[in-house]
Amino acid sequence: MMIVPSLSTLASTYLFFLSLISLCLAGSPSPLPGPSLQDSVCLRIAHSISPASEVFYPGESLYEKGIFHWASSSTQQSKCVVEAGTPSDVGIILVILGQTRTPFAVKSGGHATNPGFSSTSDIHISLYRFSEVNYNSTSNTADVGTGLIWDDVYAALESFGVNVLGGRVSGIGVGGFLLGGGYSWMTNQYGLAIDNVVAFELVQPNGKTVIVTNSSDPELFFGLKGGMNNFGIVTKFTLKTHPQSLVWGGSILNLESTLSDVEAATIAFQAAVTDPKAGLIMTYNYVPSIQQILINQLMFYDGPTPPAGIFDTLLAIPATSSDVSTRSMLSLVRASPSNGTDGARAVFQGYPIASLTSSISAVIVNETRFWGTALANKSAVTVSYAMELFLPSIYSHNPDNTAFPPSRNLFFQPFDLEFDVDFHAAARASSAHIREAAIGEGQSELVDAPIYPNYAISGTPLADMYGGNVPALQALKRRIDPQNVMGLAGGWKF
Structure with missing residues (x-):
């Protein structure tokens, strides 16, 4: 998946997000043998922590749970998994790792796609027990x-x-x-x-x-x-x-025959909708198996029913399926199909754009079709570009500086992509192409726009994410x- 930050002064703008997904598991790490390879650092940790924490080794079910990532390309076989249960035990673990200079990883949900960011071949710390x-x-x-x-x-x-x-x-x-x-x-x-x-x-x-x-x-x-x-x-x-309260929203799937209507409605939404309770993620998905672009709309309104006029044009477009309804936030979140690709190989990449125009939308559609076709024989399951619409006032809610974003005077949003060598190259090339097209169209504020760290591909310079905050x-x-x-x-x- 690929997400592009946006810098805009329009009433509402959006975030981009390209996703290349492959279910090819070739090259996945093979499991290590069990306890015979227990590392001395693992054993030292096991003997030092309290009963509130525990160490697991290859072959044990909780070891597999500990190293699991949504993207299989981010899962590594560690020497052991440490499920820490108290802050004091985390402190003990960090001291031992520091003294022995042992590489380690820390994992919360396991949705990071850069290999080695929350995975390791050494000591893997799982935070599952911090669950209150x-x-x-x-x-x-x-x-x-x-x-x-x-x-x-x-x-x-x-x-x-x-x-x-x-x-x-x-x-x-x-x-x-x-x-x-x-x-x-x-x-x-x-x-x-x-x-x-x-x-x-x-x-x-x-x-x-x-x-x-x-x-x-x-x-x-x-x-x-x-x-x-x-x-x-x-x-x-x-x-x-x-x-x-209850919210309104859900997912709508449209066929490629409606693409021009969806494009026009999305651009109109960006220009006209100023209600801060409304949200929209629009995703173009090239599916090689059917050689078509499918469109997925994720709609949101923070209330039981949106006011008339906000989503009417989008809802009027013929849909293949829809689960939009009044529901709880939990129901809305669980309705998203994001976990349907568990086990796929993936990587995120991010670059900024400023405003969705008809010409930039055309570039995105072309990128979706080009890379979807080019990567089809490399086991791509889908190539997705998503537009996530936000108001340009989102950074004004906090008067304090934060590590990210490096500036609250500019409006920007993230963009990202998924797989190995060929897919990494595609992520960089496609996001750069869209960004250059936007700058060429006059969106000059993108020259210094930061990349969202959670969607940046490994190797991204710190300054590209944190700007002047780096020192x-x-x-x-x-x-x-x-x-x-x-x-x-x-x-x-x-």
């Missing part, structure tokens, strides 16, 4: 464990009539989503998900657990908001809650992690 959700009606906040997926968080908060800003599709992990920034169905109303974090429970690389707030350590609070796993392991987030983040990294313990883990490194 506690709502505080006095402060209107919720404590959310890092090991959860958003489906679980929405289910836990539903009975209280409140919600937090989280993932828009099923199966997304809390940890990586929040530490990277987080675009939500309610971003138009409340900003990015990180704009709604009021505290982090952080296990620092020295093993100590601290609660980080804007008051306790403003620099570290800034760095954790988009700074990924550079400063330790977050075990809990405290998030602002917002009232939540401050590097200085913060030296203060919090002078021994560079977190440098032993994958991901974007300051």
Whole structure:
């Protein structure tokens, strides 16, 4: 999948997202033998942690659960999986890893697609046991464990009539989503998900657990908001809650014969809809098996029924299937087909565009068809480009600086792609082509537009994501992690 940030001053604009999916499992790592290869570091950890945590080895079912990723190309066979159950045990583990200089990985939901970002051939730390959700009606906040997926968080908060800003599709992990920034169905109303974090429970690389707030350590609070796993392991987030009623929305599938109508309706939606409760993701999917582009619409309104006129034109286009209805947020999220490609090989890539015009839309349709055809004989199942519409005011909800985005004066959104060598090359080439076309059309603000870290392909320069924030983040990294313990883990490194 590929997501393109957008910088626009229009009433509403969007995010792009290209997805190449292959179910070819050739090249997947073969399982390691069992306990005979137990590593000395695994054994040391097992003997040092409390009964609240546990170590698993190849061949055990919870080992397989621990290393599993939505994209099989991101799953690696580690020497062991450590399911940490308390912050103090996480601290013990980090100290041992730092002392032995052992590479490791930390995984929340397992939706990262860059190999080595939340996977490793050494020590794999699973956060599944950090799975509590506690709502505080006095402060209107919720404590959310890092090991959860958003489906679980929405289910836990539903009975209280409140919600937090989280993932828009099923199966997304809390940890990586929040530490990277987080675009939500309610971003138009409340900003990015990180704009709604009021505290982090952080296990620092020295093993100590601290609660980080804007008051306790403003620099570290800034760095954790988009700074990924550079400063330790977050075990809990405290998030602002917002009232939540039933919502309206769902998925609609259209055939290629309706493509021109969908294009026109999407461009009109972007130009006219200013209601912050409305959201739309429009995806063009080339399916090699039928040699057609199918269109998937994900519609959202934060209320039981949208006002007349917002989605009318889109709804009037003949559809092959539709499950749009009034429902709970949990039902809406679970209706998304994103997990239907579990086990596929995948990688994300991101580049920005500013505004969806008819000429740029034509470029995107051509890219969808070209790469879908070109990669069909390389086991591509689908090639997808998605337009995710947001208002240009989304960064104004938080007056404070955050690691990402590096500027709140510009409006931008993310874009991404999935597979190995040929697919990686396609991701880079296609996203660059669309970006160049947009700049050539006059969208000059894209020259310095940052790429969303959660959708950037491995090898993306830090400056392309964090801009002028890089020096401050590097200085913060030296203060919090002078021994560079977190440098032993994958991901974007300051």
